[in-house]
Amino acid sequence: MDKKTDSILEYRNVDIHYGKKQVIENVSLAMKQGEILGIVGESGSGKSTLIRAAMGLLGEGGAVTQGQILYRGADTTIDMTQIRGEELRRLRGAEIGMIFQNAGASLCPIRTIEEQLYEAVLEHESISKGEIRDRALELFEQLRFTNGAQILKSYPFEFSGGMNQRVGIVLAMVLRPRLLLADEPTSALDVTVQLQVLREMKKLRDLYGTSIVLVTHNIGVVNHLADHVAVMHQGKLVECGTKGDVLNHPQNAYTKKLIGSVLHLKRS
């Protein structure tokens, strides 16, 4: 993995503890701008913790106890482990987009989707409300919502879990952030919708150069979308490299077991 200065996100010897328990051990990882990095692993691997640390959102009792997570922004380099409230708020939205595993929970229940959409734009004056609205409607259509205008006027509690997830995804992508951090973005979605979401992510990278970190347990997703793959197992980074190398020529015993367990749909 490239550790030179053209990396947009870099983990340097990161340790993470929840209280006394160590959940991430000495992880070093770097990704270049415009890349799609897939972080895979099973339950307890620490993959979600790793990405949440980059979001500055470790939660109660969680802390990066060693190392740095460097985000190379448009103007400056920021250590995400040191970032606090106001600074994080400024970065979120236009620079760093975040998709959570339970996106519905991150939506404000008492405001309409439209209000929440514009809130994110407020920080970023070069885009008009009208343009954001158009982009959102286009994304809604791509993600198979039948009435985007109605969605905008609605409240999160009116939607099912899957719909809220899609709304969360749209809100994160609509500002075309420099870096998109996605934690199991499609796990709660039907497979046909999942395909649409992944296609939109690829478009985001291809058209606008968004770098994407995608945490998933689904090797198939990573196979089709990622450039590089990092394999997590019990808090450690056990393998890392190009998708081709990791998925087709795994070196680590656990990676081999993981890849070997995946079922592929075969068509003649």
Added chain:
Amino acid sequence: MDTILEVKNLSKQFYKNKKLFTAVNGISFSLQRGECLGIVGESGCGKSTTVKMLTHLLKPDGGDIFLNGTDIQKLRGTSLKEFYTEVQMVFQVPQDSFDPRKKLGVSIMESMRNHGVSKKEAQNRLEQLLQQVELPLEMADRYPNQVSGGQCQRAAIARALAVNPKILICDEATSALDVTVQAQIIELLKRLQKERDLSILLISHDLALVQHLCDRVIVMYQGNIVEQGTTERVINVPEDDYTKMLIEAAMLEI
């Protein structure tokens, strides 16, 4: 091959916001003895409702369900109790099969005891079952929240097999498990099916899994069966547009 389960024109409707909504729209299919039949579909297709009707948990609004030639809607008393031993289920969340306050061993023996099996005999069968699902005997003394997802699902399979069912319905039984654990449970189900000549109904959203395990597959969409046939035929030469879309999604050609 003979027919163990026959479903004819099955339908079910619900009221949603005062409007009548058809969850299952007159579907027909059959399950042959010793076969593994897959039911695939996305949310809202009606597969869960169908399963509830097959397991006598929901009353159909129309149509028939025959188990070994017997109309299950006409079952009462003893014959109904017997039916519950013929058709067993394994659920998506392993812990859902168990009372969290009872040890796994107790739960597994419970259904046997309920059908008149003596305590001693139930204990014997428990030990055999745990061996068959490759769980160490100590697992019987654990509670559902004390074991891993994979271990709990093995125990759930043991519980389902305790009464020697003819049909095992697996409702997304591996979806909540880690990939490596999924692989193990799938091998277990394959082996058990052969050993016990079980007929399996596998409900799943995962086409690759269905291809791996099932002989035939039914594709459901908005309450209807849009396609059915051998797994190989449906996957390689799909006829219906929705089936084609599902396959495209599963191939993940992004």
